[in-house]
Amino acid sequence: MKNMAKLVSLVALIGTFGPSFVFLANGISLETAAWISLFATIVWFIATPMWMGRLEHEIDEESPMI
Amino acid sequence: MAEETQSSSGEFERERVPDDALMGPGKFWGMYAGEHAAGTEFMIGPLFLGAGASLQDLLLGLLVGNLLAVLTWRYLVTPIAMAKRFTLYYQLERIAGSGLVKFYNLVNGVLFCFLAGAMITVSATAVGVPFDIKFTVPESVLGLSESSFSVLVVIVGVVISLVAAAGYSMVARVANIAAPWMIAVFAACGIVSLGRMGVNSWASLQEGTFWSDAIAFVVEQNGPQEFGFGKIVIFSWLCNGAMHFGMADLSIFRFAKKSSAGWAPAIGMFLGHYVAWISAALLLAAQIKTAQDASANPGALAWSAMGWTGIVCVVIAGWTTANPTIYRAGLAFQGMLPKCSRISMTLLAGAVATVAGMFPNLSAKLLGFVGLYGTILGPMGAVIFVDFYLMKRFGLVDELASKTGAVVNVAVLIAWLLPVCVGLYFFREFPAYAVVPAWLACGVIYLLLSKVSQPKQFSQTKA
Numbered sequence: 001m002k003n004m005a006k007l008v009s010l011v012a013l014i015g016t017f018g019p020s021f022v023f024l025a026n027g028i029s030l031e032t033a034a035w036i037s038l039f040a041t042i043v044w045f046i047a048t049p050m051w052m053g054r055l056e057h058e059i060d061e062e063s064p065m066i
Numbered sequence: 067m068a069e070e071t072q073s074s075s076g077e078f079e080r081e082r083v084p085d086d087a088l089m090g091p092g093k094f095w096g097m098y099a100g101e102h103a104a105g106t107e108f109m110i111g112p113l114f115l116g117a118g119a120s121l122q123d124l125l126l127g128l129l130v131g132n133l134l135a136v137l138t139w140r141y142l143v144t145p146i147a148m149a150k151r152f153t154l155y156y157q158l159e160r161i162a163g164s165g166l167v168k169f170y171n172l173v174n175g176v177l178f179c180f181l182a183g184a185m186i187t188v189s190a191t192a193v194g195v196p197f198d199i200k201f202t203v204p205e206s207v208l209g210l211s212e213s214s215f216s217v218l219v220v221i222v223g224v225v226i227s228l229v230a231a232a233g234y235s236m237v238a239r240v241a242n243i244a245a246p247w248m249i250a251v252f253a254a255c256g257i258v259s260l261g262r263m264g265v266n267s268w269a270s271l272q273e274g275t276f277w278s279d280a281i282a283f284v285v286e287q288n289g290p291q292e293f294g295f296g297k298i299v300i301f302s303w304l305c306n307g308a309m310h311f312g313m314a315d316l317s318i319f320r321f322a323k324k325s326s327a328g329w330a331p332a333i334g335m336f337l338g339h340y341v342a343w344i345s346a347a348l349l350l351a352a353q354i355k356t357a358q359d360a361s362a363n364p365g366a367l368a369w370s371a372m373g374w375t376g377i378v379c380v381v382i383a384g385w386t387t388a389n390p391t392i393y394r395a396g397l398a399f400q401g402m403l404p405k406c407s408r409i410s411m412t413l414l415a416g417a418v419a420t421v422a423g424m425f426p427n428l429s430a431k432l433l434g435f436v437g438l439y440g441t442i443l444g445p446m447g448a449v450i451f452v453d454f455y456l457m458k459r460f461g462l463v464d465e466l467a468s469k470t471g472a473v474v475n476v477a478v479l480i481a482w483l484l485p486v487c488v489g490l491y492f493f494r495e496f497p498a499y500a501v502v503p504a505w506l507a508c509g510v511i512y513l514l515l516s517k518v519s520q521p522k523q524f525s526q527t528k529a
Contacts, residue, residue, distance in 0.1 A: 012247075013246060013247060013250050015187075015252060015256070016247060016250040016254060017250040017254040017374070018251050019257045020253075020254035020255075020257035020261070021257055022258060023257075023258055023261045024258070024261040025266065026264050026266065030258065030261070030262065030371075031373070033258065034372055034373030034374070034375060034376075035373070036375070037251075037372055037375040038374045040374060041251075041375050041378060044247050044334045045243065045244075048243045048247075049239075049243055052242060052243050053114070059333050063309060
């Protein structure tokens with residue numbers, strides 16, 4: 001199940017930035033690229049919590065991220 | 067430092083990290099991968115273009131500056147962290163005394179509030195897009211944007227502060243989950259921006275007119291701008307000066323099993339402070355080309371390239387970074403007022419951050435503020451460096467406060483504040499320039515003052 005979720009996350013990640021390259025190559029419109037990325041984003045946030053836990057020893061309590 | 071001002075993780079905050087808790091390099095690469103994909107990247111990237119940086123200077127300057135930052139983490143922070151295996155605050159307390167560390171922490175907390183304020187502003191620009199709420203930067207430093215935007219900042223600030231007051235574990239989890247996706251969105255923003263500018267061939271990319279035209283437009287709008295190679299190198303090297311020169315990341319690398327973990331910040335630097343900054347700058351270049359508009363509104367920029375995905379990215383990037391920053395500032399304030407609850411102090415920090423976020427010039431001047439942050443906190447790292455490498459060689463006592471019980475080590479106080487004040491006076495236009503000189507001066511002054519004052523001070527205490 002975890003491996004499946006990881007695979008879906010990977011596909012979703014590619015789906016997030018992949019359309020931008022297709023748009024760059026004039027393959028799809030900007031609007032289409034944005035909608036595909038949004039769909040991939042939703043998939044990412046559903047699939048990823050299934051396998052990604054919290055990292056040990058969080059660092060952002062002491063260091064603000066810039 | 068007081069327990070309540072320490073990290074809430076409760077892990078070896080006042081003791082050496084034991085061998086069985088050490089972590090391999092892979093963990094550090096994972097941590098840093100998402101560490102520098104913050105809401106402020108959407109603001110900093112466009113500021114380079116707005117400041118007139120050429121594309122060549124930006125590409126090379128960021129490369130060199132980020133490389134220097136990685137080397138500083140690797141060779142300055144990691145060896146001390148692995149030898150001592152203490153948090154920054156505990157290490158500092160052993161040298162400077164608990165009272166001085168509380169003061170340092172308070173300064174840290176106030177600076178955190180202003181950083182969080184910039185992050186709230188960035189988030190609000192994105193939340194405002196669907197509601198067509200405009201964001202403009204007024205001429206006056208203490209000027210407000212449109213009243214609707216100020217109200218939106220208050221709403222966003224209140225929500226972020228309440229979540230921070232409730233604890234931050236959930237936000238940390240969201241931040242971890244979102245990190246790879248945010249990097250992907252940042253990269254996509256840059257690619258889409260190139261497409262919007264018609265830069266879809268290697269020749270047009272090399273020609274670089276998309277960038278030079280944008281610079282020309284900025285110059286026409288705002289007058290001649292200058293942000294050259296050296297300034298870019300210094301900024302990208304030292305914008306995290308508090309973490310490497312200032313040794314804040316001792317708290318991280320104390321867990322390192324091998325010194326090669328010290329290379330891990332490279333992934334944060336080259337994804338967050340290279341890919342993300344350049345991508346965010348390209349967003350502004352595309353906006354200038356398509357709409358003849360040079361205003362750096364992160365929400366609008368992300369919306370124009372990625373639609374709702376861009377909006378969600380800006381909100382999450384701002385939220386997940388503002389939240390722990392406010393939480394940490396609350397802990398710092400609580401260190402000064404231990405009778406107050408953490409929740410009330412977090413809300414106070416959130417209120418300060420929200421008020422700061424209402425002034426758009428704070429985020430618009432982020433390049434300067436980040437340098438200020440490094441200049442104020444960075445030099446304290448020199449005290450740790452000198453204490454670790456030089457005190458015994460000069461026949462002096464290291465970690466003086468831990469041996470004398472001093473609440474304030476005056477040598478550290480003077481060595482820290484004097485160069486910071488002088489540095490900020492001379493480099494007030496671009497404070498990042500002051501980080502290295504102030505760091506060096508702090509180390510030398512600390513050593514000299516210790517040489518002059520320590521034997522007497524130490525013998526008196528012993529007596």
